[in-house]
Amino acid sequence: MSCSYKVAKDELYALIDKWVRDSYPQVQLRKEEIYASISIPKTEFGDLSSSVCMRIAKASGKKPYDVANEMIDQTRKGLGKGYIKELGNANGYINASFDEKRYVKDTLKEVIELGDKYGFSTVGSGKKAMVEYPSVNPNKAWHIGHLLNALIGDSISNMLSACGYSVNREDYIDDLGIQVAESLWGYLNLGNKPDKKFDTWLGEQYVTVNRMLSDEKVKKEIDALMKRMEEGKSAEADNGRKLAEDCVKAQFETASAYGIYHDVMMWESDIVRTGMLEQAMKIAVEKGAAVKADEGKYSGCMVVDLKMLKGISKEFDNPNEESKVLIRSNGTATYLAKDLAFHMWKLGLLKGSFRYHMFAEIQEDGKPLYSTGISGESIEFGGADIAINVIGSAQRYPQLILKSMFSIMGRQDLAERLVHVAYGEISLKEGSLSGRSGGWMGKDHTYTADSLLEDARDRVVKKAEESKKKVGTADEAMAVAIGAIRFAFLRTNPEKKIIFEWDKALSFEGSSGPYCMYMYARANSILEKAMAKKVEPDKIDFGHVERGYDFELVKSIGKAQEVLEKAASEYRPDIIAEYLMELSSGFSKFYENTKVVGSGEAEQYRIAIVISFMQAIGNFMRLLGMNPVAKM
RNA sequence: GGGCACGUAGCGCAACUUGGAUAGCGCAUCUGGCUUCGGACCAGAUGGUUGCGGGUUCAAAUCCCGUCGUGCCCGCCA
Numbered sequence: 001m002s003c004s005y006k007v008a009k010d011e012l013y014a015l016i017d018k019w020v021r022d023s024y025p026q027v028q029l030r031k032e033e034i035y036a037s038i039s040i041p042k043t044e045f046g047d048l049s050s051s052v053c054m055r056i057a058k059a060s061g062k063k064p065y066d067v068a069n070e071m072i073d074q075t076r077k078g079l080g081k082g083y084i085k086e087l088g089n090a091n092g093y094i095n096a097s098f099d100e101k102r103y104v105k106d107t108l109k110e111v112i113e114l115g116d117k118y119g120f121s122t123v124g125s126g127k128k129a130m131v132e133y134p135s136v137n138p139n140k141a142w143h144i145g146h147l148l149n150a151l152i153g154d155s156i157s158n159m160l161s162a163c164g165y166s167v168n169r170e171d172y173i174d175d176l177g178i179q180v181a182e183s184l185w186g187y188l189n190l191g192n193k194p195d196k197k198f199d200t201w202l203g204e205q206y207v208t209v210n211r212m213l214s215d216e217k218v219k220k221e222i223d224a225l226m227k228r229m230e231e232g233k234s235a236e237a238d239n240g241r242k243l244a245e246d247c248v249k250a251q252f253e254t255a256s257a258y259g260i261y262h263d264v265m266m267w268e269s270d271i272v273r274t275g276m277l278e279q280a281m282k283i284a285v286e287k288g289a290a291v292k293a294d295e296g297k298y299s300g301c302m303v304v305d306l307k308m309l310k311g312i313s314k315e316f317d318n319p320n321e322e323s324k325v326l327i328r329s330n331g332t333a334t335y336l337a338k339d340l341a342f343h344m345w346k347l348g349l350l351k352g353s354f355r356y357h358m359f360a361e362i363q364e365d366g367k368p369l370y371s372t373g374i375s376g377e378s379i380e381f382g383g384a385d386i387a388i389n390v391i392g393s394a395q396r397y398p399q400l401i402l403k404s405m406f407s408i409m410g411r412q413d414l415a416e417r418l419v420h421v422a423y424g425e426i427s428l429k430e431g432s433l434s435g436r437s438g439g440w441m442g443k444d445h446t447y448t449a450d451s452l453l454e455d456a457r458d459r460v461v462k463k464a465e466e467s468k469k470k471v472g473t474a475d476e477a478m479a480v481a482i483g484a485i486r487f488a489f490l491r492t493n494p495e496k497k498i499i500f501e502w503d504k505a506l507s508f509e510g511s512s513g514p515y516c517m518y519m520y521a522r523a524n525s526i527l528e529k530a531m532a533k534k535v536e537p538d539k540i541d542f543g544h545v546e547r548g549y550d551f552e553l554v555k556s557i558g559k560a561q562e563v564l565e566k567a568a569s570e571y572r573p574d575i576i577a578e579y580l581m582e583l584s585s586g587f588s589k590f591y592e593n594t595k596v597v598g599s600g601e602a603e604q605y606r607i608a609i610v611i612s613f614m615q616a617i618g619n620f621m622r623l624l625g626m627n628p629v630a631k632m
Numbered sequence: 633g634g635g636c637a638c639g640u641a642g643c644g645c646a647a648c649u650u651g652g653a654u655a656g657c658g659c660a661u662c663u664g665g666c667u668u669c670g671g672a673c674c675a676g677a678u679g680g681u682u683g684c685g686g687g688u689u690c691a692a693a694u695c696c697c698g699u700c701g702u703g704c705c706c707g708c709c710a
Contacts, residue, residue, distance in 0.1 A: 036650040
């Protein structure tokens with residue numbers, strides 16, 4: 001089923017296409033070119049518009065206005081069968097007007113029939129997507145930057161899922177890094193006891209240890225600790241993993257509070273000890289992507305020759321370095337090598353030999369969370385059609401190398417299926433949110449995801465108390481707080497870098513989560529007053545449809561599927577956020593100007609609009625992880 | 633030095649991929665609207681040489697070239 005807006009657009013396309021073929025066969029227009037010429041104009045011009053006559057005019061040497069007249073004359077008899085009722089000519093633009101009664105009727109009917117599936121798509125049916133986020137080091141609490149990553153990943157997963165993809169939500173845990181060694185050293189030597197949420201406390205220890213690194217003795221001890229951890233099979237290795245697991249458990253609480261879930265947690269140490277790294281290197285050597293360097297700077301290392309990447313991207317035209325190290329001369333693997341192995345597995349080039357156990361039996365999304373480990377079930381999470389990595393834009397270069405390695409292995413197809421969703425990292429006016437130096441422990445706030453949510457909830461409760469009617473439960477207040485944060489974090493293009501300002505992020509007015517949720521709650525109130533939550537689409541009298549706020553709102557509702565497909569294909573939750581605002585403000589104008597309850601014969605029709613609005617906006621709020629509430 | 637991203641009203645953003653009508657939206661500011669389905673709202677107003685300079689085009693925020701500014705990346709770190 002295709003939403004009526006798309007059907008109408010296809011209809012205009014078909015009219016144009018046929019006319020161009022018949023009348024101007026010498027003008028070759030591709031399908032995409034015609035679609036690109038079609039847009040939604042200002043209301044006074046009509047419901048759909050095309051600038052195609054400008055191009056025809058150029059090719060034929062005529063005036064756009066005359067060409068448009070020709071087009072309208074010759075297609076007039078084809079109208080009236082679908083949604084497009086008439087065509088107009090304004091300075092050469094073709095403006096189409098819908099048969100509003102038919103359009104509204106079909107749209108509302110579709111929304112009510114499809115319910116929770118309204119606006120969704122099947123473009124990804126039969127395909128598997130693996131989305132990785134936020135992959136925070138297991139030695140600190142999530143700060144607001146990590147939260148942004150997780151919210152982007154969560155929303156993209158939701159969008160892909162709504163497009164029919166089977167989605168695996170995965171979190172990569174780097175438990176072998178120097179940061180864990182430093183934290184472990186602090187845990188063992190500083191003599192402090194946890195006096196707060198474990199991840200926050202451990203993050204503080206990490207900052208303290210970092211300030212002690214100028215002490216050579218401390219540094220030496222940490223290096224030794226790190227080496228023991230990497231080698232595995234020691235008390236230190238077990239301690240490191242245990243510490244990381246405790247931290248991840250605390251981080252998991254934060255994720256759950258925000259409604260962020262995963263299917264599986266992949267531990268870096270498990271990639272190494274399952275032997276997958278070794279297999280991956282074998283494949284890379286066979287396919288010519290990795291070579292052993294016998295002399296020079298990288299003597300003794302396994303490297304990827306960057307000259308081979310020439311032509312893939314301008315970045316490789318004049319590389320500063322000749323090679324990138326995969327395996328160090330001492331035999332240990334770099335991050336790139338582990339990442340390569342991991343992504344070979346994700347894309348099905350390498351079979352996994354992971355063992356999984358349950359980390360959490362049932363999350364609030366109703367599904368279990370698995371984790372890799374030394375023992376457990378043998379499940380296969382890999383072998384995805386697309387692998388999406390939500391990673392900061394600072395890591396563009398390493399991600400590009402990773403992707404390019406598939407190209408030089410002769411697997412351009414896999415390179416194309418590996419997507420880096422780059423987002424601009426969040427900073428504060430006073431500087432970066434570094435976990436190492438403690439930027440997240442700001443002057444006025446602790447910039448953790450936990451404290452942000454806590455403060456947001458307090459503000460929602462306070463706001464509710466200030467308003468005349470005190471409505472909404474504690475759960476609803478929490479939902480509004482989450483909605484406010486999620487919307488604020490997702491409303492702009494991920495690539496945009498954000499200077500975080502606490503008060504602005506928690507704005508409840510204008511373009512905000514609470515605005516959208518408020519409109520939903522008000523719509524709900526109208527329904528309660530109407531005491532008629534069910535309407536039968538077939539019995540509604542659509543004679544009351546007018547060209548006004550009601551029609552405009554329905555037009556917006558009708559765009560849902562196209563909006564989702566665009567947002568999902570570009571991995572851009574902000575497109576959904578913008579659409580939520582369009583729906584909300586459309587509804588707001590509608591109810592300010594139109595009486596619903598007690599409007600006589602028009603009542604059923606208007607109730608149907610309210611129901612459809614709630615259904616559409618509810619479905620799309622959930623894509624961003626916002627849960628609509630009945631009262632707030 | 634090389635590369636990548638970004639630059640649109642006082643502030644925060646959209647439109648750029650695929651060039652089209654008067655560059656949209658929110659905040660802030662100003663004016664008006666609650667005995668009428670919830671004022672976390674609505675109506676209206678003010679505010680723009682789209683960083684700058686060229687080029688292509690009937691048409692440029694959008695494409696091309698140059699330039700300036702900001703951030704990031706270029707390690708046997710992860």
